[in-house]
Amino acid sequence: ETGVTQTPRHLVMGMTNKKSLKCEQHLGHNAMYWYKQSAKKPLELMFVYSLEERVENNSVPSRFSPECPNSSHLFLHLHTLQPEDSALYLCASSQDTSGIYEQYFGPGTRLTVT
Amino acid sequence: QKEVEQNSGPLSVPEGAIASLNCTYSDRVSQSFFWYRQYSGKSPELIMSIYSNGDKEDGRFTAQLNKASQYVSLLIRDSQPSDSATYLCAVRSGGSNYKLTFGKGTLLTVNP
Numbered sequence: 001e002t003g004v005t006q007t008p009r010h011l012v013m014g015m016t017n018k019k020s021l022k023c024e025q026h027l028g029h030n031a032m033y034w035y036k037q038s039a040k041k042p043l044e045l046m047f048v049y050s051l052e053e054r055v056e057n058n059s060v061p062s063r064f065s066p067e068c069p070n071s072s073h074l075f076l077h078l079h080t081l082q083p084e085d086s087a088l089y090l091c092a093s094s095q096d097t098s099g100i101y102e103q104y105f106g107p108g109t110r111l112t113v114t
Numbered sequence: 115q116k117e118v119e120q121n122s123g124p125l126s127v128p129e130g131a132i133a134s135l136n137c138t139y140s141d142r143v144s145q146s147f148f149w150y151r152q153y154s155g156k157s158p159e160l161i162m163s164i165y166s167n168g169d170k171e172d173g174r175f176t177a178q179l180n181k182a183s184q185y186v187s188l189l190i191r192d193s194q195p196s197d198s199a200t201y202l203c204a205v206r207s208g209g210s211n212y213k214l215t216f217g218k219g220t221l222l223t224v225n226p
Contacts, residue, residue, distance in 0.1 A: 002157070002159075031212065033212075040122075040218065041218065042118065042202075042215070042216040042217055042218050042219075043158070043202065043204075043214075043216040044216075045213060045214065048212060048213075055212075056212075056213065090157055090158075094212070097211055097212040098211050098212070099146065099206055099210075099211035099212050102160050102163075103160070103212075103214070105157035105158050105159070106157060107156065107157050108157050
């Protein structure tokens, strides 16, 4: 266990549904990240938060909406997704965004959009 | 666009052999280089980082960096079946402290 938990681990949703992914880190870190991992594609950085402030929005469609209420919790709100959004969504955290410290990944949420 | 290229494999080696995983990157100002291991159905786990030209050894793992050739590699000595996983190369460019660009990964299979 890395100290980063994600729920749910698996999610199937229709294109008209609204759902949320949750990430929690128990490491006392100040930076949190959302990544998308699709089959046959590299890991893609989606969002970065530093001390609850968003510092990166990597050209992600607005149907993905992140929320960081405090430095330990990160959410990804999903609505009107497309089948091509089916992927593994990984949360990560690090001590800060300086780049000096390792990013620790959670186990991921396997999302299927039908 | 900054890219990180890896041979997708699968790379198959017998138990006890040396596995050699390669990665090239396009951004010349890249500063930091990482190897992550990802078991099937699991999340990536950092196994090596390297920042300067040359070799860095940690147990059975050796990372090699050649910035002039924009090339980084990972050698796994005395490969074990438990090393069977996908190995992801990640590069942090000089333009961002925290942003990692990942390759697609190389699937390694170590046969008993």
